Amino acid sequence: MLGLKALRRRIASIKSTQQITRAMKMVAAARLRRAQDRIIEARPYADKMREVLQSLSLRTDPEAHPMLARRETRKVELMVITTDRGLCGSFNQNVFRRVERFFRENRQLYEEISLTLVGRKGLDYFRRREFPIIRDYVNRFRELDYQAAATIGGDLVEDYTGEAVDAVFLVYNEFRSPLIQRVMVKELLPIEPLEVEPDYYPVEYIYEPSADAILSELLPKYVEGQIYRALLESVAGEHGARMTAMDAATENAQEMIEKLTLMYNKARQSAITKEMMEIVAGAEALR
C-alpha cells in the first residue's frame, strides 16, 4: 500500500495528465470540423473532374494513353498514408497491419512490392522493419494543401510512366464518421476505366487543342485529385481517431483519480483512527 504522500502525488500527476488529454481532445474536435469542411469543399471539383473524364473517355481511345493502358503487373508500389503525430489510438496500426497483409498475400503474385510513405509514423515503422521504401514525405499535414498532393502525384505518375512500377495502390484510412475510420486499398494507377452510365448522352464538344491532348493533361490532374482526397480523408480520420482516443484517456484518468482518492481517504482515516487509539491507549495506561 502506498503512503499518503505518494498517493497524493499520484493523484496530482494523473490530474495534470487528464488536463492535457482533455485539451487534446478539444483541439482534435476543432481540427476535425475544419477537415470535414475541406472534404466538402473539395467535392465540386472532384465531381466535375469525373464528369469531364467520362465524356472524354467516350471519344478517345483509352488504350492509347499510357496512364489508362494495362500492362503485365510485375512491380507494384504502395502509397501508404499515416500520420506525423501519435496519440491517435490504433489509427496507424490498422494501416501497418493492412500493408503487411498485402505483402503476405501478394508476394507470390508480384516480383517486387515497394513503398512510398506519407507521414512520420509510417516511415518509422517500415524503416525499422526494413521494408523496401522508395521515398517518403514527412510533415506534410500541418499545411496540407493541394500542392502537396500535386507533388506526390507527379512523383507517382513519373514512377508509373517511366515503368519503374506497373501499378500503384493507395493505402489509407477512409473517413466514415468522426468515430469510424476504415483502411482502404485503392488502385491509383493505371486509372481504371470509368463506367459510363448507359443512359449517359455525350455532348458533342469542339476540343481545343484536341481530345487526346486534353486527356493527357487531365489524367495526371485526376490522379492528383484522388491523392488529395485520400490525404483529406486521412487527416479528418486522424483527428477523429485522436478525439476518440483522448476522450477514452480522459475518462480512464477520471476513473483512476476516483479510485485513488477513495484509497487516499481510507488510508487517511485509518491513520487518524490509529493515532486516536494510541492516544486513548496511552491515556488509559497513565490512569
Place this chain on the structure above:
Amino acid sequence: MAASFLLEVVTPNRLVLSQEVEEITAPGVEGEFGVLPGHTPFFSNLKVGEVMYRPEKEQKYMAVTWGFVEVLPDRVTILADAAELEQEIDVERAQRAKDRAEERLKHLSPEDREFYSAMGALERAINRLTIASRRK
C-alpha cells in the same frame, strides 16, 4: 435565347464562383476566346491568364492558373489549379513571389530543370499583379 448563362469556377480547394453572367473571355491554350450565351459546346485547356466575366454592365476579372474550361450553351465551368477573384488577390504575396522568381532566374539558364518552374512562378505572379492593378 437567354441573355445570360451560369459561370462556375472550381478549384481543388473550393468553389470560387457560381454566378449568372452575360459574357466571359478566357485564356485558352490556343488563344483568348469569348463566350456569349448559346455558345456551341466547346472544351479547352487554359493557360495562366485572366478571365473576364460580366454579370451585368460591369466587367470583372479573376486570375486563373492552368486548368480546363467546359462551355455549354447555358453553362460554363472552369476547372482551375488556382483561381482568385480580383479583390481576393494578395498583392504583397504576389510581389514577393515575383521578386523571388526574378532572383532565381538570374542564376538559372534554360538548361536548368528549375528554370521552368521559376518562369512559371514569375508568370503567375505577374498575372496576379496585372489583374490586381485593375481594381481601383
